[in-house]
Amino acid sequence: LKLGELGEFGLIDRISRKAHLSHSVRIGIGDDAAAIEPGAGLLTLVTTDMLVEGVHFDLDYSDPITLGRKSLAVNLSDIAAMGGVPRHFLVSMAVPGETPVEFMDAFFEGMVSLGDDFGVSLIGGDTSSSPRGLVVSITVMGEQTPDLVVTRSGARPGDLIWVTGTLGDSALGLALLKKGTGEGGAVRRHLDPIPRVREGIRLAEGRLASAMIDISDGLLADLGHILELSRVGARICLGRLPLSDDFLAKRDLAGEDLFSLPLGGGEDYELLFASSPENTSAIQTAMAETGTACTTIGEITSLPGLSIVAENGEEYLPEKQGYNHFLK
């Protein structure tokens, strides 16, 4: 069955049957707008990300279930980076008419299953035909107490700089996929990233992060956003960057130097945050409870700019700074 045979309203019916609604949803899919009840005294956090075939994903590399999961995951990651609790999401898609309905079923199954893992309900969206390629746009709404929301602008000189998990796997995974070797942890990290939602909430609720961002454009680019908005500088140590075993075993295949992918590769969807040194043991305890490793990679400085210190103590000059749409 092709979408061209099922039609828009048949598709909406199939999607609504997959949506699991939480008690805060007063009106879900099927009216002009959804209606939700915001939590009393909480701020609403809202973020949106668009994924374009040929730019953000390649249907040769990803099955539709995994693509559905990732489309939602990259948005949940933004809520996580504010320390927010994600609650609801909407999905708009432009879909070529020859797309099989089974593709859409699998895509929504993946997306809703990741939503279920994090207690996030699908409440609405829009479907349109596309003359050229698949485009997915997701909006996620979350919430948090006003004084616990973590922005990019609160880093202070002397704060330590932390990252969750490991860096560079996703970019290595993409490089491996392009070479036709589509297996292993790095490839999985690229295709099916798990957003650090629980970690972000723990950090916010413990007031353990002065500034936070998720690493989507690459460590250097995203740290740069914190530095710019916090009006501070930073020094990071190459030798401290957390690298996975799969990364260390396979990175020679990517043909880049050891640090280019962890520094600039992007799509890690790890949390990068700053925190006063006195919080160190509380951070370690909180992260141990989530089961996620967390590493200090440097510190915030009052001197502007970012300096990267190599293991021999010399300054390291990275080749690329991170992903920027439109710039080649």
Add this chain to the structure above:
Amino acid sequence: LKLGELGEFGLIDRISRKAHLSHSVRIGIGDDAAAIEPGAGLLTLVTTDMLVEGVHFDLDYSDPITLGRKSLAVNLSDIAAMGGVPRHFLVSMAVPGETPVEFMDAFFEGMVSLGDDFGVSLIGGDTSSSPRGLVVSITVMGEQTPDLVVTRSGARPGDLIWVTGTLGDSALGLALLKKGTGEGGAVRRHLDPIPRVREGIRLAEGRLASAMIDISDGLLADLGHILELSRVGARICLGRLPLSDDFLAKRDLAGEDLFSLPLGGGEDYELLFASSPENTSAIQTAMAETGTACTTIGEITSLPGLSIVAENGEEYLPEKQGYNHFLK
């Protein structure tokens, strides 16, 4: 200057400078997510619509300012159809790299100016390169008291069926544009529809609508949604359909019968609602205060199905039912 020279972050900077923030916005453009303060005791209404070049718009017909206005207008229309007060919006765009920055400036200028007209603030979004064509996805958030929200499902037998404004202009305008005659009221209605936000709020606050929808897919298709969700039928009278002078003067140019565009043309972005006959004078007073005409076109019946009565009293059978993506 092309986007390929300005880059993603340069573009975001330019956009943020255009955004006018209201007091409810705690964090606007520039962090991982926006943060807004929901109104106490109100439901949050949220809707999203995607516009795809070659499906929803043609850059040969619309200048970027007008396209920016329409992209937001079609979303505001959905909030209006719930009786909601729109407050905030997010915009995601996939944009070909060769697009001039001036195009983007004008697009956002149009969008923000329409937002200003209705008190709606741009609070976030996402920009991406596009390998093929422009795609715009907008999410609008609004609010309303829980018991004033108007759904599609409350129409009752005996209710009168009302529409604001006139029908068929937009579809006629598109037909005229395709023939190369791009002037006049119908063409303006197609390119620059004004969402019936104030009218929707007045109807909701006066409890004057038992069910409401905006006409985007065409009167018959959208009335069909109300009938299905309210589990009722309807009878409408062709002779009562409100038609504009420009429509009557030019509709022969479209080469279709007099009623096919008002019934099935779509993109009217008028409000279609049901209301008990006892509300008639209150509706007329409320709509007169907004300056928008409002017409009864039929009534809700307990008998399921939709019957259309021609001016000679006979049943009229429409050729097409409205727009459905994916179906040819």
